[in-house]
Amino acid sequence: MSKSKDAAAGSIILKYLNDQNRPYSSQDVFSNLQRDHGLGKTAVVKAMELLAQQGKIKEKVYGKQKIYFADQGQFPSVSDSEIKGLDVQITEFTSKVQNAQQSCRQLESELKELNSSMTTEEMMKEMKELKEEYSRHQDKLQKIKSATNHVTPEEKEKVYGERKQFCKEWRKRKRMATDIFDAVLEGYPKSKKQFFEEVGVETDEDYNVTPPDV
The missing domain is CATH 1.20.5 (Single alpha-helices involved in coiled-coils or other helix-helix interfaces)
Known part of the structure; x- marks a missing residue:
């Protein structure tokens, strides 16, 4: 890389570290700046090491990893009262963010409900x-x-009453006929079926009918 490109990379990285004012590894800086500025990994590492040697940024070594951050001497000192004031502002902004997030969730819920409603x-x-x-x-x-x-209620009641009476009479006569047939069959030499055929008796069973329950 040419000296002009090295200088440009150093300028970009220095401005970035000063603006962010927080510690970064060379990998972090490469990842954050590569898309917008097209800086290569080697160029970033070289530029950050050079900036540290020139005293423009600070370097700390933790094991095998190097961390870089802006020189704090360039920033004005902050008093305890100013720090407390900033803490208050942070608390206020945090509360506002939480309220805004809550409002967003509520609006998203209402939007979802509206989208699912009929037009x-x-x-x-x-x-x-x-x-x-x-x-x-x-x-x-x-x-x-x-x-x-x-059909009037009275007519309906009369029909149901007659039906009930007819069904009752049906079962009664069937019992009477069954008793008579059983008495005759006690002395009859043939089967019940043969007896019915000879006499010409037709039963409910022949037509698959039974007296209905009333």
């Missing part, structure tokens, strides 16, 4: 369909109310 056009369409359905049901209800063939 105005969809609601208008559904309302139209519901009105049409309501109108159809109203017409059907009106036809039912105006019909003249309704």
Whole structure:
């Protein structure tokens, strides 16, 4: 790399460390500046070592790793009261950030709910369909109310009563017939089936019917 490029790289790195005013490894600086400035890893390492030798930045060695940071002597000293004031500001800004984050979460939740809701056009369409359905049901209800063939509760009760009586009589007569057949079959030499065939008896079972439960 030419001296002009070395100087440019050194200037970029020096400004970056002074602006950030926090410790970095050469790898950190390379990763942070490579995309915007296209600095190579070797150029970054060389420039940072040169800046440290010139006393423009400070270098600390921790094991096999070197850490670089801005020379603190260039910054004005800060009193305890100023530090306390900065701490108060940090606390205030932290609170504001937390409130802003909470508001963002709430707005995101509301946005999600709105996105999942029906649009105005969809609601208008559904309302139209519901009105049409309501109108159809109203017409059907009106036809039912105006019909003249309704069964009164008294007529319905009479029909159910007669049905119950007929079913009761059915079971009664079936028991009577069964008792008679059983008495005859005690002295009959053939089977029950043969007896029914000879006599011409047709049973409920022949037609797969049984008296309904009432």
